[in-house]
Structure formats: C-alpha cells, structure tokens
Amino acid sequence: MDCGIDIPLQDWALPGEPFRLVAVATDAADWAGRLAPDARERAERFTDPAARARAGAAEWLKTVWLPRELGLERVEWKTGTHGKPRLARAAAEWGFNLSHAGDYVVAALAQGAAIGVDLESLTRKADVDALGERVFSAGERALVQAGGRAAFFALWSQKEALLKALGCGWANGNVVRRTRLEIADFQTEPTTRVRVWSRRVLDDAYSLAVAIF
Ligand SMILES: CC(C)(COP(=O)(O)OP(=O)(O)OC[C@H]1O[C@@H](n2cnc3c(N)ncnc32)[C@H](O)[C@@H]1OP(=O)(O)O)[C@@H](O)C(=O)NCCC(=O)NCCS
Structure with a gap:
C-alpha cells in the first residue's frame, strides 16, 4: 500500500486557529490503491463515481493521514450516540x-x-426557503431573508458544524431550531457555548465552518 506522502494537501487553517484543517481534492489520487483492504471496501460500497471518490478521500484522511499526523500506527474509533465517530x-x-x-x-x-x-x-441545489423554515430559528431566518443564498449557506454550514461538534447531528430538534447564529467570521453561539469559525473557501465557491465545544 502506498502511504500517500505525495498527496497534495491544502492547509485551510488560518494563523492562530486552535485546530488543524486540511483538505484534499477528491480527484487527487486513485484512492483504492492507497487504502488498506477494510478502508477500500468501505469506499467501494458507492457505485456513483463522485461519491466513491469522496468516500475514498475520506477513508484516506481517516486511515492514512490521521494516524501519521498523530504519530500512531493506527487509530481506533468508537461510535457516539447519533453515530458520531x-x-x-x-x-x-x-x-x-x-x-x-x-x-x-x-x-x-x-x-x-x-x-x-x-x-x-x-x-448545491437547495430550496433555501423550505429548508430554512425547517431548521433555522427566527433570528437566523431574518438573516437569510436579508442576505439570500450566501447567508443561507453560511448559516447552514455553521449550524451543521455546531451539530457535528455536539455529535447530535440534525436529529436533535431542540438544538437545531434554538441556536442564535450570526453571519460572522468567529462567534460563540450563546445557547450552546459552541465556538464557531466561518468563511468562504476555494474562490468563494464553498462555505466552510468549524465548531469547537
Ligand atoms: C452527521 C450529519 C450531520 C452528516 O451530514 P452530511 O452533510 O451528510 O455529511 P458531511 O459530509 O458533512 O459529514 C459526514 C461525516 O461526518 C461524520 N459523522 C457521521 N455522523 C456524525 C455525527 N452524528 N456527528 C458528527 N459527525 C458525524 C462522519 O465522519 C462522516 O463521514 P464518513 O462517513 O465519510 O466518515 C448528518 O448525517 C446527521 O445529522 N446525522 C445524525 C443522525 C440524524 O440526525 N439522522 C437524521 C437525519 S435528518
């Protein structure tokens, strides 16, 4: 198995941020040849080529990049409630x-x-009004009304990062609709005390958010 030192990694963290943040393009490698059999099998469950490439890159980050970054032979996982690894x-x-x-x-x-x-x-195609109605609090909906799709995706990615930090995902309606997120590069969300960093990346084509709890 090729350990993949040559994969071009993009470092997306800004100076002073308290996390490592690395990205890979899904077409950066033929992932299957770089994965151990169990990881390859997980990635190859997907028949759609784009989904398979995304899963391959994700498996590579989890099973090759992460152990190397932590100086460990391999990393072990457990699954939290609602499936957070x-x-x-x-x-x-x-x-x-x-x-x-x-x-x-x-x-x-x-x-x-x-x-x-x-x-x-x-x-990404998204019915901004219908989705916003379902998952945003009143204050967040007002921000989307004023700021349109850009505001929608900024708040959506912030909320999803926050829910993923907490580990509950979209399942917890109490958390989902009660947050008071703002359009800001950095904030501490007041109802959960989760810290959230937010910005556009890749020439403004994607919204990115990181949340720490
Ligand atoms: C976790 C969740 C937010 C992922 O959203 P997504 O937009 O599909 O996917 P993303 O690409 O942003 O993230 C996927 C990664 O998050 C991680 N993940 C999975 N469950 C997670 C959870 N509960 N919390 C945090 N991270 C999670 C995994 O690493 C996964 O990637 P992998 O399968 O390649 O390892 C979403 O699936 C969710 O809310 N799950 C919880 C269960 C739930 O609410 N189900 C009902 C949905 S309405």
Whole structure:
C-alpha cells in the first residue's frame, strides 16, 4: 500500500486557529490503491463515481493521514450516540471530524476538544426557503431573508458544524431550531457555548465552518 506522502494537501487553517484543517481534492489520487483492504471496501460500497471518490478521500484522511499526523500506527474509533465517530484509546484526547462536498473532503483535528466541520458547495441545489423554515430559528431566518443564498449557506454550514461538534447531528430538534447564529467570521453561539469559525473557501465557491465545544 502506498502511504500517500505525495498527496497534495491544502492547509485551510488560518494563523492562530486552535485546530488543524486540511483538505484534499477528491480527484487527487486513485484512492483504492492507497487504502488498506477494510478502508477500500468501505469506499467501494458507492457505485456513483463522485461519491466513491469522496468516500475514498475520506477513508484516506481517516486511515492514512490521521494516524501519521498523530504519530500512531493506527487509530481506533468508537461510535457516539447519533453515530458520531470518535477517536478512542491512544487517540482519545483528540477531536476529529470531516466533511465532504462537491470535489473536496476536509478534515479537522483539535486536541482536548470536540470538533465539527462542515463544507457546503454554493452551487448545491437547495430550496433555501423550505429548508430554512425547517431548521433555522427566527433570528437566523431574518438573516437569510436579508442576505439570500450566501447567508443561507453560511448559516447552514455553521449550524451543521455546531451539530457535528455536539455529535447530535440534525436529529436533535431542540438544538437545531434554538441556536442564535450570526453571519460572522468567529462567534460563540450563546445557547450552546459552541465556538464557531466561518468563511468562504476555494474562490468563494464553498462555505466552510468549524465548531469547537
Ligand atoms: C452527521 C450529519 C450531520 C452528516 O451530514 P452530511 O452533510 O451528510 O455529511 P458531511 O459530509 O458533512 O459529514 C459526514 C461525516 O461526518 C461524520 N459523522 C457521521 N455522523 C456524525 C455525527 N452524528 N456527528 C458528527 N459527525 C458525524 C462522519 O465522519 C462522516 O463521514 P464518513 O462517513 O465519510 O466518515 C448528518 O448525517 C446527521 O445529522 N446525522 C445524525 C443522525 C440524524 O440526525 N439522522 C437524521 C437525519 S435528518
């Protein structure tokens, strides 16, 4: 198995941010040849080529990049309630999360904290009004009304990163509709106390958010 030192990694963290944030383009490699059999099998469950490439890149980040980054032979996982994969044993002090969207997969890593990351392609088809009605609080809906699709995707990615940091995902309606997120590069969301960083990346084509709890 090729350990993949040559994969072009993009470092998306800004100076001073308390996390590692790396991204790979899903077409950066033929992932199957770089994965151990179990990871390859997970990636190859997908028949759609784009989904398969995203899954391959995600498996590579989890099974090749992450152990190397932590100086471990391999990392072990356990699954939290609502399915959040968490690092276990030798890596348990680290928070890790990843997100796939469009042609990229991004991974976030932080020591001593739970972390969530979300990437959204702004070209993604989304019924902004209907989705906003379902998941945004009144204050967030007002921001979307004023700021349109750009505001929608900024808030959507922030909310998803926050929900992923907490590990509850979209399942917890109490958290989902009660947050008071703002359009800001950095904020501490007042109802959950989750810290959220937010910006556009890749020539403004994607919204990115990282949340730490
Ligand atoms: C977790 C969740 C937010 C992912 O959203 P998504 O837009 O499909 O996917 P993303 O690309 O941003 O993230 C996927 C990654 O998040 C991680 N993940 C999975 N479940 C997670 C959870 N509960 N919390 C945080 N991260 C999670 C995984 O690493 C996954 O990638 P992988 O399968 O390649 O390892 C969403 O599936 C969810 O809310 N799940 C919780 C269960 C739930 O609410 N189900 C009902 C949905 S309405």
